[in-house]
Amino acid sequence: MARQVTGAARRVTEAAEVLRDEKFNARRIELAEAALETLGDLGFARTSLREIAQNSAFTHGVFHYYFSDKLDLICCCVRHYKAKCVTRYDEVVATATSRDELTEGFLAKLAATLQNEARMHRLWYDLRAQAMFETAFRKDVLEIDKSLEAMIWRIASRYAELGGKRPVSSPAALYALFDGLFQSALLRHLADDKTAIPELLDEVRRLLPTVC
Amino acid sequence: MARQVTGAARRVTEAAEVLRDEKFNARRIELAEAALETLGDLGFARTSLREIAQNSAFTHGVFHYYFSDKLDLICCCVRHYKAKCVTRYDEVVATATSRDELTEGFLAKLAATLQNEARMHRLWYDLRAQAMFETAFRKDVLEIDKSLEAMIWRIASRYAELGGKRPVSSPAALYALFDGLFQSALLRHLADDKTAIPELLDEVRRLLPTVC
DNA sequence: CCAGAAACTTGACACTTGTCAAGAACGAAT
DNA sequence: ATTCGTTCTTGACAAGTGTCAAGTTTCTGG
Numbered sequence: 127m128a129r130q131v132t133g134a135a136r137r138v139t140e141a142a143e144v145l146r147d148e149k150f151n152a153r154r155i156e157l158a159e160a161a162l163e164t165l166g167d168l169g170f171a172r173t174s175l176r177e178i179a180q181n182s183a184f185t186h187g188v189f190h191y192y193f194s195d196k197l198d199l200i201c202c203c204v205r206h207y208k209a210k211c212v213t214r215y216d217e218v219v220a221t222a223t224s225r226d227e228l229t230e231g232f233l234a235k236l237a238a239t240l241q242n243e244a245r246m247h248r249l250w251y252d253l254r255a256q257a258m259f260e261t262a263f264r265k266d267v268l269e270i271d272k273s274l275e276a277m278i279w280r281i282a283s284r285y286a287e288l289g290g291k292r293p294v295s296s297p298a299a300l301y302a303l304f305d306g307l308f309q310s311a312l313l314r315h316l317a318d319d320k321t322a323i324p325e326l327l328d329e330v331r332r333l334l335p336t337v338c
Numbered sequence: 339m340a341r342q343v344t345g346a347a348r349r350v351t352e353a354a355e356v357l358r359d360e361k362f363n364a365r366r367i368e369l370a371e372a373a374l375e376t377l378g379d380l381g382f383a384r385t386s387l388r389e390i391a392q393n394s395a396f397t398h399g400v401f402h403y404y405f406s407d408k409l410d411l412i413c414c415c416v417r418h419y420k421a422k423c424v425t426r427y428d429e430v431v432a433t434a435t436s437r438d439e440l441t442e443g444f445l446a447k448l449a450a451t452l453q454n455e456a457r458m459h460r461l462w463y464d465l466r467a468q469a470m471f472e473t474a475f476r477k478d479v480l481e482i483d484k485s486l487e488a489m490i491w492r493i494a495s496r497y498a499e500l501g502g503k504r505p506v507s508s509p510a511a512l513y514a515l516f517d518g519l520f521q522s523a524l525l526r527h528l529a530d531d532k533t534a535i536p537e538l539l540d541e542v543r544r545l546l547p548t549v550c
Numbered sequence: 551c552c553a554g555a556a557a558c559t560t561g562a563c564a565c566t567t568g569t570c571a572a573g574a575a576c577g578a579a580t
Numbered sequence: 581a582t583t584c585g586t587t588c589t590t591g592a593c594a595a596g597t598g599t600c601a602a603g604t605t606t607c608t609g610g
Contacts, residue, residue: 146556153557168471169467169468169470169471169472170383171382171383171468171471172471174596174597174598175597175598175599176596176597176598184558185558185559185560186559186560186598187558187559187560187561187600188557188558188559190598190599190600191557191558192557195598195599196597196598196599248467248470248471251466251467251470252467252468252470252471254463254467254525255381255460255463255464255466255467256381256383256464257525258381258460258463258464258524258525258528259380259381259383259384259460259464260381264525264528264529267525268525268526268529271522271525294548295544295545295548296541296544298519298522298537298541299515299519299541299545301518301522302514302515302516302517302518302519302521302522303511303514303515303518304514304518305514305518306513306514306515306516306517306518306521307510307511307514309514309518310483310510310513310514312470313466313469313470313476313479313480313483314480316470316476317476317480325510329508329510329511332507332508333507333511336506336507358586365587386566386567386568387567387568387569388566388567388568396588397588397589397590398568398589398590399570399588399589399590399591400587400588400589402568402569402570403587403588404587407568407569408567408568408569
């Protein structure tokens with residue numbers, strides 16, 4: 127019986143531990159989300175923990191309580207950010223029943239992303255560049271890159287399938303192409319170039335049938 | 339005669355002024371080159387004027403003497419850096435007499451660049467990302483981007499010409515494609531991925547005949 | 551209700567940063 | 581040789597940085 131009790135007691139403590147862990151992790155994500163706001167505004171180079179704290183409901187000490195250091199925080203931000211991005215086009219891919227439908231759905235989301243989430247995306251490009259200098263970022267960044275490549279590949283495959291074809295180039299080349307176009311359009315958009323978005327859409331509209 | 343003297347005198351002072359300006363500019367470039375060393379090592383975020391000075395033969399004060407502020411210095415670096423890059427493949431384009439020759443020349447230079455100038459290129463990607471946050475960089479970065487696009491276009495046009503064809507996509511799309519591939523290969527190369535360079539070469543070798 | 555743990559705040563630390571002023575070294579014209 | 585403008589060095593300043601320890605509040609199990 128003593129054994130049962132200790133067993134039950136251990137289960138309870140373990141459950142409590144799990145709960146605490148979850149709460150801890152949920153808080154980390156809250157903090158990461160708050161940090162992303164400032165990071166999107168200022169970029170990695172100009173963002174300090176105090177600035178993050180000031181633009182949020184938290185004090186700068188909390189960040190040190192939940193993260194071992196600044197890099198740990200940023201890494202958590204990057205990882206969290208990933209989850210949001212990768213599924214962006216999945217619904218379009220799942221519901222589209224024709225090439226045109228897929229094209230228009232994709233383009234609409236593309237334009238909306240560029241318009242409304244420019245800050246987050248410039249942060250992504252910033253962090254990807256930082257990963258070339260900072261070893262600590264590399265693993266996460268490479269992983270996200272792979273996920274994005276897979277995301278593009280899902281779109282292209284579906285598009286090809288709807289036309290009874292197969293994509294003509296590799297996942298890597300396709301991702302490079304779309305990522306490059308998006309990056310360039312983003313920069314131009316941020317530089318107040320009103321033609322950036324329409325020209326990106328034109329380009330993609332023209333490109334899709336030739337690559338898939 | 340008095341007029342001639344003052345005219346001559348003015349010519350002399352003007353000549354002296356031009357000389358001084360040239361000397362001043364030459365010094366600025368020296369300093370920019372020294373700064374590029376450290377920037378390539380540490381990236382924009384972690385590079386301070388003092389660090390630049392310590393890794394060079396100069397003291398940190400000189401930089402303030404020749405540049406109005408840090409951004410001015412970095413801008414000068416970016417502009418100077420541009421001149422080097424844009425002509426990298428011109429010789430290959432000019433001398434190649436067949437598609438194969440052009441391909442192999444291009445690939446060789448591509449591999450060498452990735453191998454030997456990784457530091458400078460990661461700096462470029464860093465600065466391009468910074469331009470999304472820092473207005474002061476945008477003009478120069480957009481200009482360099484245009485030059486690089488033109489550079490890729492020269493290669494593609496020549497390649498197409500040698501096959502009696504024309505490139506099938508726009509300059510923008512072609513640049514996006516190659517830039518995206520290069521950027522991804524660079525990150526992998528810096529992460530000690532030995533397959534990065536050969537896989538890039540394979541990809542480009544496969545791609546060239548399909549786009550031109 | 552209360553003790554002890556968890557969550558958070560505050561303020562201080564050591565250090566780095568960009569900037570700049572004061573002056574030294576240098577060079578050239580008089 | 582002296583004077584004057586250019587070039588460069590040095591040291592200082594204020595602001596900002598990541599980090600952390602000490603203390604306060606809040607929560608929670610008994």
